[in-house]
Amino acid sequence: MAVMENIDFQKLLRRLRQWVAFIGPQRIIASCCTAVLLGGIAWFVLKPSPVPIDAYVPRVTTESATSTPMSPAIITVHVAGAVNSPGVYRLPSSARVVDAVASAGGALRSADLESINLAQTITDTEQIYIPIKKVSRPRVTTAPRLRPQRTTPTTAPTTTPGTSSGSAGSQPTRLINLNTATASELDSLTGVGPSTAKAIIAYRTKKGSFSKVEDLLNVPGIGPAKLAALRDQVTVG
Incomplete structure (x- = not known):
């Protein structure tokens, strides 16, 4: 059995040599190169296209910035009324009425701080007026204003003892x-x-x-x- 297999293998080698001799080694090498080239072209054409990386990356949509202008970091306000140093002051945009009063040197003793909201926010170009406490007006008695009377020239009246001429009316006070x-x-x-x-x-x-x-x-x-x-x-x- 082993002898038969050896004979068949030798016959196969002999035929392969005859075939190579008939075709020629150059043709065989050229055919192999052509086969490799065709196989490479077929693989390049038929290979599946790669999935783009962008398909796996989630898209992040950014909202456009709002058109609302940002408030200035510094605002200018006018502090007036019952404060020590009334005037125009520059304060942070987060400042409140109490900050504006403090920047003007603080409130006077006569300031009516109970009638305003010290915690209220302030805006640019705003005027902050600190009112004065209402003081009760003292009752002052003044002489009545007399209307001037028309007089005609007469002779000087005679006076008797114990009588005197009437005193002139008080003049109205000019404001x-x-x-x-x-x-x-x-x-x-x-x-x-x-x-x-x-x-x-x-x-x-x-x-x-x-x-x-x-x-x-x-x-x-x-x-x-x-x-x-x-x-x-x-x-x-």
Whole structure:
């Protein structure tokens, strides 16, 4: 049996050699190269296309930024009224009314802080007015204003002992306008000296016209008692 298999293998080798000799080694090498080339082309054409990496990466959609403008980090406000240093101040955008009052040197003793919301937020270009506590006006008795009477020239009346001529009526008091008065006119007021008169004119020059008599409390050197004494002597209109 082994002898038969050896004979068949030799016959196969002999035929293979005859076939190679008949075709030629160059043709066999060329055929092998052609087969390899065709196989490579077929593999390149028929291979499955790779899945793009983007297909596995989740797309993140970003929303466009809103068109709402951001609030400024610093705002400018005007603090007026019953504070130590009224004026224009720059504060953070998160500031509140209490911060604006503090930046203006704090509130005066006469400030009515109970009537405002100190925790309220403030906005740019806002005016923050601190009101003054309402003070009760003292009752002042003044002489009645008499109308002038027309008189005709007459002879001097004779007087008898024990009688005297009637006293002349009191003259009405002229009110001083705080917005137009000079320093000498202000100095003539009861309770006002040269330094207070200069302070009133300086406040009027810096802050503008007085809108009410109570604005005198914002002038250095004038308190509630002095305001009560001046109330019936001055006007703003």
